[in-house]
Amino acid sequence: MAKNKIDQAKKPALFDRIFKPEVITLPSGNSVVRPRSRMWLISIVLLIVVAISIKVTGFNLAIIFTRGNQLTFILSKIFQPNFGYFNKVIGPLLDTVKMSVLGTIVGCLLGLVFAIFASSNINRNKPTLVIIRFILAILRSVPTLVIASIAALVFGLGTFAGTIAIILFTLGIVAKMLYESIETIDMKPFEAMISMGCNQFRAFWAACMPQILPTYLSHSLYCFEINVRAASILGWVGAGGLGILINERIGWRDYNGLGMVLLALFVLVLCIDQLSDYLRGKLS
Amino acid sequence: MIEFKDVSKTYPNGTKGLKHVNLKIEQGEFVAIIGLSGAGKSTLIRTINRMIDITGGQLIVDDTDVMTLKGKSLRRFRRKIGMIFQSFNLITRATVIKNVLTSYVPDMPWYKVLFGVYSKEQKMKALEALDKVGILDKAYTRCDELSGGQQQRVALARTLCATPTIILADEPVASLDPIMADEVMNDFSRVNKEMNISILLNIHHVDLALKYADRVIGVRAGEIVYDGPVKDVTKEVLNEVYNGAEVPEMGKEKKNG
Amino acid sequence: MTESKIEKQMTPLEMYESRPQNLWKRILIFAILVVAVVWSAGGVQFNGIAAKGSEVAGGIVYGLTHPDTALLFDMSTEGVFYLTAQTIAIAILGTIFGAILAVPVSFLASKNITNKVVAFIFRALILLIRTIPSLVWALVWIRVTGPNAFCGVVTQSICSIGMISKMYITAIEDLDTGVLDALDASGCTTFQKIRIGVLPQLSANFISTTIYRFDINLKDATTLGIVGAGGIGAALIQAINSRRWAMVGSFLLVLIILVLIIEYFSTKIRTKLAGSVKN
Numbered sequence: 001m002a003k004n005k006i007d008q009a010k011k012p013a014l015f016d017r018i019f020k021p022e023v024i025t026l027p028s029g030n031s032v033v034r035p036r037s038r039m040w041l042i043s044i045v046l047l048i049v050v051a052i053s054i055k056v057t058g059f060n061l062a063i064i065f066t067r068g069n070q071l072t073f074i075l076s077k078i079f080q081p082n083f084g085y086f087n088k089v090i091g092p093l094l095d096t097v098k099m100s101v102l103g104t105i106v107g108c109l110l111g112l113v114f115a116i117f118a119s120s121n122i123n124r125n126k127p128t129l130v131i132i133r134f135i136l137a138i139l140r141s142v143p144t145l146v147i148a149s150i151a152a153l154v155f156g157l158g159t160f161a162g163t164i165a166i167i168l169f170t171l172g173i174v175a176k177m178l179y180e181s182i183e184t185i186d187m188k189p190f191e192a193m194i195s196m197g198c199n200q201f202r203a204f205w206a207a208c209m210p211q212i213l214p215t216y217l218s219h220s221l222y223c224f225e226i227n228v229r230a231a232s233i234l235g236w237v238g239a240g241g242l243g244i245l246i247n248e249r250i251g252w253r254d255y256n257g258l259g260m261v262l263l264a265l266f267v268l269v270l271c272i273d274q275l276s277d278y279l280r281g282k283l284s
Numbered sequence: 285m286i287e288f289k290d291v292s293k294t295y296p297n298g299t300k301g302l303k304h305v306n307l308k309i310e311q312g313e314f315v316a317i318i319g320l321s322g323a324g325k326s327t328l329i330r331t332i333n334r335m336i337d338i339t340g341g342q343l344i345v346d347d348t349d350v351m352t353l354k355g356k357s358l359r360r361f362r363r364k365i366g367m368i369f370q371s372f373n374l375i376t377r378a379t380v381i382k383n384v385l386t387s388y389v390p391d392m393p394w395y396k397v398l399f400g401v402y403s404k405e406q407k408m409k410a411l412e413a414l415d416k417v418g419i420l421d422k423a424y425t426r427c428d429e430l431s432g433g434q435q436q437r438v439a440l441a442r443t444l445c446a447t448p449t450i451i452l453a454d455e456p457v458a459s460l461d462p463i464m465a466d467e468v469m470n471d472f473s474r475v476n477k478e479m480n481i482s483i484l485l486n487i488h489h490v491d492l493a494l495k496y497a498d499r500v501i502g503v504r505a506g507e508i509v510y511d512g513p514v515k516d517v518t519k520e521v522l523n524e525v526y527n528g529a530e531v532p533e534m535g536k537e538k539k540n541g
Numbered sequence: 542m543t544e545s546k547i548e549k550q551m552t553p554l555e556m557y558e559s560r561p562q563n564l565w566k567r568i569l570i571f572a573i574l575v576v577a578v579v580w581s582a583g584g585v586q587f588n589g590i591a592a593k594g595s596e597v598a599g600g601i602v603y604g605l606t607h608p609d610t611a612l613l614f615d616m617s618t619e620g621v622f623y624l625t626a627q628t629i630a631i632a633i634l635g636t637i638f639g640a641i642l643a644v645p646v647s648f649l650a651s652k653n654i655t656n657k658v659v660a661f662i663f664r665a666l667i668l669l670i671r672t673i674p675s676l677v678w679a680l681v682w683i684r685v686t687g688p689n690a691f692c693g694v695v696t697q698s699i700c701s702i703g704m705i706s707k708m709y710i711t712a713i714e715d716l717d718t719g720v721l722d723a724l725d726a727s728g729c730t731t732f733q734k735i736r737i738g739v740l741p742q743l744s745a746n747f748i749s750t751t752i753y754r755f756d757i758n759l760k761d762a763t764t765l766g767i768v769g770a771g772g773i774g775a776a777l778i779q780a781i782n783s784r785r786w787a788m789v790g791s792f793l794l795v796l797i798i799l800v801l802i803i804e805y806f807s808t809k810i811r812t813k814l815a816g817s818v819k820n
Contacts, residue, residue, distance in 0.1 A: 026408075030415050032423045050637065053630035056623075057690035057771065064695070067685045074681050102581035105574065141800035142793065143764045143774075145676075149781055153597040233676050236767070237778075250680050258677075266672045333726055362728035373723035375741050386737050390728040397736055439723075446727060 015041075074255050081259030089245065089264045096241035097268070099162045099234070100227040106163075107170025107227075108220045114171060115178035116204060121187055139172030144230050149237040159240030166231060170223050177219045178212065185211040221276045228272050232265050285310055285346060286332060286450070286482070292340035293327055293506075301327040302338070303506040311449065312480045314473065316487050316497035316514075319525055324506040325486045329452045332484070333365045334358060346449060363390055366443030366481075370455040372435045376428040380419070380438050383427060384410040387445040413441040417471055433464030440471055444479075451475070453485045457492065462534050465489070469496045489534040490522065597784075604790025621773070621795050628772035629799070631693040631765070632758040638694070639701025640751040646702060647709035654713065664710075671703035675761055679770045690771025697758050697765070705754050712746040749814045752807045759803055763796060 016035055025031040053059075117123050118132045139147075148165035155161045189207035198206070235243020242261055249258040286309040293301035302324050309315060317325045330336040331343060334350055343350040346364070353361050374383045385402050396402075402410075414420045417437040419430075427435060436456060443451055453472065457465035473496050476483045487493045493500060493514075500517050502510035502525035509524050510517070522531050551559070648654050650663035679696040686692040720738040729737070766774020773792060780788040 024408075024411060026412055026415055026420070028412070028415055030420050032411060032414075032420050034424050049633060053633045056627050056630040057634060057694050059634065059691055059694060060686075063686050063691070070684045071681065074684060078681075098581035098583075101577050105578055105581075137801055138797055141760070141797045141804075143760045145764045145767055146774075146777060146781075146793075149778055150597065150601060153781065154595075229672075229674060233674050233764075236676060246677060246680075250677075262673060262677065265674075266669075269672045270668075335722075335726060359728035359730065362726060365726075367723065367726035369719065369723060371719050373719040375720055375738065376717075377745055378741050382741075386724065387727055389724070389733050389737050390730070394732065397733055442723075443727075 077255035078259040078262060080256055081263045082254075082256040083260060085257050085260040086264070089242075089261055092235070092240075092242045092245050093264050093268060095159050096228070096231045099159055099166060099241055100224065100231045103163045103166025103231070104170055104220065104224045104227050107167040108174050108216075108223065110167065111171045111174030111178060112216065114175040115182060118175060118179040119182040121183055122190075122200070122204060122208075136172050136175050139168050140176060144169045145233065145237060148234045148239040152238045157238040157240075162231060162234040162239035162241055165234060165239060166227050169230070170227060173223055173226075174216075174219055178216060181212050181215045182208065218280065221279060225269075225272060225276055228269060286484075287344045288341070289344070290341035291331065291338050291343050293331065293336065294339045300506050301336075302331070305341070305506075305508055307501070307508065307511065309482060309484070311482055312476070314476045314483045314485075314496065314498045315501060316485050316493035316499070317501045317503060318487060318490055318493050319503035320527065320529065321488075323503045325503050326454055327506075328501075328503060329454055329484055329486055332450070332452055333362050333367060335367075359390055363446055364448050364450070366446060366448035366451040368436070368439050368443060368451065368453040368456045370458045372432075372439050372459075374427045374435055374438055374442075377426065379424050379426055380414065380430070381407070381410055381423045383438055384413060384442045384445055387442045410441070410445055413444045414438075416444065416475075417441045431464065432460045433467055436460065436464075436468050437471060440468075440475070444475065448481060450482045450484065453483065455486050455488060458488055465492060465534060472496065488532050490531050491533040600784060600786040601789065601793075604786035604788070605793060606790070607787055608791035608794050621791055624773040624776055625795055625799060627690050628762045628766065628774075629759065631690055631697060631762040631770070631772055632755060634694045635697025635762070636701055636751060636755040636758050638698040639754065640705055640747070642698065643702045643705040643709055644747075647706040647713060650706065651710050651713040653716065667703055667706045670699060671707070675700040675765060676768060679765045679768050683769060688769035688771075693762055693765045693770035693772060696770060697762065700761070701754050701758060704757075705750055708750040708753075709743075709747060712743050712750075716742060745814050749811045752811055756804060756807050759800060 015038060019036040021033050021035045023031055023033055114132060114136060117128060118136060120129060123129050123132075144165055147168055148162055151161035151164045152158075155164065185208060190203050193203035193207050194200075232242040232246075235241045235245065236247050238244070242265060245261050246258065249255070249261060286307070288305045288307040291305040292303055295301060305328065317328060319325050327336055331338050332345060332350070334353065338351065345361075348361060350361075375386070382400075385406060388402065388406050389397055392402075411420065411423060414423050417440050419434055419437050419441070422430060422434065422438075427438060430438070451472075456472075457468050460468060469492055472483055472485065475481055485493070485497065494517060497514055500510065500512065500514055501508060502521065504525055504527060510521050646663060646667065650660050650667060652660050654660075675696055678699055679692060682692050682695050686695060716739060720742070721734050724734045724738045762770075762772050763774045763777070766772035766776075767778045769775055773796065777789065777792045777796075780792060
């Protein structure tokens with residue numbers, strides 16, 4: 001009990017040192033300290049930021065109303081999909097699925113490896129730790145489409161570039177989520193195995209994997225859901241899948257055709273979501 | 285003054301919550317209601333502020349027939365009756381004083397409620413209520429940082445702000461350990477004596493009831509089986525109320541836990 | 542002695558033979574995974590590294606290490622700073638408008654607030670929004686607003702509604718109704734109950750969700766720029782396609798640093814919002 005009290009006597013927060021709290025005294029003689037509200041400061045900052053943003057983006061609400069009919073025109077066509085187009089859709093659709101599946105599986109496996117090297121409680125070597133985390137940070141912050149267009153230049157147009165892009169993106173996300181989990185697990189079984197003479201990898205596999213397995217699988221499923229959606233776009237930069245079709249149809253102003261493509265995408269995403277919900281249920 | 289005239293409560297599925305209850309409670313009394321779980325203690329208390337509607341008889345509170353109220357008049361009626369819950373029912377993420385100030389909300393105009401603007405007078409009164417229950421120093425801390433006993437005190441301060449004539453408490457100390465429970469019961473006692481507010485408490489632990497209340501009402505299967513001063517409560521009475529089962533006491537839990 | 546008892550204790554051999562047969566399940570799962578990989582790999586053609594492929598890879602590395610500093614400090618509307626500011630602005634406005642619009646939508650889609658039919662309709666609407674990729678939304682909206690940053694704002698607002706609503710709904714369906722009981726007992730109207738009892742419980746969660754979405758929108762805004770919805774995306778892709786590596790490098794560096802900074806602060810704020818949970 002006493003220890004907690006000592007911990008609570010910390011230095012007051014920066015805000016409270018600038019704007020001193022008010023002391024209110026009641027008629028009965030007792031008094032209480034009231035910290036100043038942070039609300040007004042936050043509101044002012046927010047207002048300024050929004051004002052600047054509006055200026056910088058050329059925000060103009062009126063346009064929506066004047067040219068809104070374009071939107072309804074396009075949407076109405078999208079909702080009358082051209083079913084005859086289905087034959088052209090099925091190929092790229094399957095391509096999208098294949099890119100996502102392969103990309104997710106490989107990305108998750110690689111992510112695990114990277115995560116191990118990025119965890120401070122397993123990898124004691126500071127320099128490699130920092131380098132690996134830096135690489136992961138880069139992979140996470142560059143948008144998938146940019147990675148895909150670079151990949152398309154390196155490996156040529158087609159599904160391989162898209163798969164590479166998905167692998168790299170998945171790797172970045174899974175590795176980060178994993179090493180955050182790994183750093184919170186109980187290391188004692190790991191130490192026990194090392195003391196019994198195992199090398200790092202076996203000890204990790206036997207002692208740490210069971211602890212992180214549920215989170216790992218859950219994150220992998222989550223990535224798969226995202227990747228299916230992402231894979232459908234990559235074709236825009238020539239990396240295969242439905243994206244190419246989308247690019248084409250919009251270019252030709254063929255919104256009925258676009259409707260068919262989107263419908264196929266919708267059904268696909270629905271199925272994947274159902275599958276992933278089912279698998280999640282099985283996991284827990 | 286609270287008057288039950290032949291009050292009954294039958295639920296839609298046929299269960300009888302209350303059967304022919306006749307009671308008269310004067311202003312300023314401290315009444316403890318005891319009985320087994322499911323005997324009807326909660327039902328009895330909640331009919332008074334119409335959280336539960338009665339299906340038979342008449343219930344008159346401070347010269348008003350409870351069943352004639354609706355909408356605005358019902359809300360105004362409830363202002364004068366405070367209620368304390370077993371699970372405190374505070375807004376845990378908000379500060380203590382914000383919670384106490386919510387007792388003014390029913391009487392405020394909608395624009396003030398929308399922006400959460402309270403007058404200086406309301407804030408001072410809230411602080412005084414907190415002072416009265418002894419947690420003034422915690423006024424600007426978040427509720428989820430307080431102990432159970434402190435949270436119940438905040439709930440008590442919240443009810444006091446509305447200057448009620450009656451306070452209903454539904455198992456107020458059931459979630460608290462023996463020491464905190466004692467402190468909270470003490471608070472109820474002080475409020476009762478100093479401000480002449482009627483207190484009707486549902487309580488599971490008989491020893492606490494006997495220690496702090498003036499009058500005890502025993503409920504069994506929806507009927508009143510005992511109604512009298514604390515000093516007349518004997519072992520036979522308790523047997524009647526608890527149907528021969530073991531009488532729950534805070535003291536016993538202290539020994540076991 | 543043991544045989545005469547009705548329930549006898551099992552011998553170790555019997556225990557072994559009656560163990561749960563997980564092995565077949567594991568083999569099945571493994572087989573499914575292998576089939577999936579092989580089938581997918583079949584559809585993904587590896588054409589080898591393209592003609593100037595390794596040059597590209599080298600170029601990127603060069604660009605990252607020798608960024609175009611003149612471009613970096615160019616303050617005009619074509620410069621990195623302005624475009625980055627524009628990208629951030631798109632993300633800010635898109636997130637804020639999306640978050641505000643998501644409030645009524647998510648309340649209407651929650652099973653504990655409205656009836657089943659209304660909830661179903663709105664959930665379907667949200668699903669529809671979430672399925673159409675943001676890129677497609679942008680391309681459609683360009684017809685209305687023209688290819689500029691405003692298009693990006695509108696697109697992001699709509700897409701944000703999708704994800705934010707989903708998270709709001711989870712928070713709404715987890716509400717603690719005890720406080721509503723207390724407010725009822727002190728005589729509050731429905732409006733007062735929602736404003737005082739419901740909103741404070743949700744506000745921390747809402748703000749946390751909004752910040753999380755802002756993080757994502759920032760990366761998304763760059764992607765949208767590629768199709769012409771303003772910001773840094775278009776310039777970046779043009780630089781890549783014209784193989785101007787130094788320019789690519791400066792754009793990439795700014796982007797990476799920006800995303801990392803925002804990520805750092807948003808994680809910090811969100812852990813603080815999760816609040817001090819004492820025992």
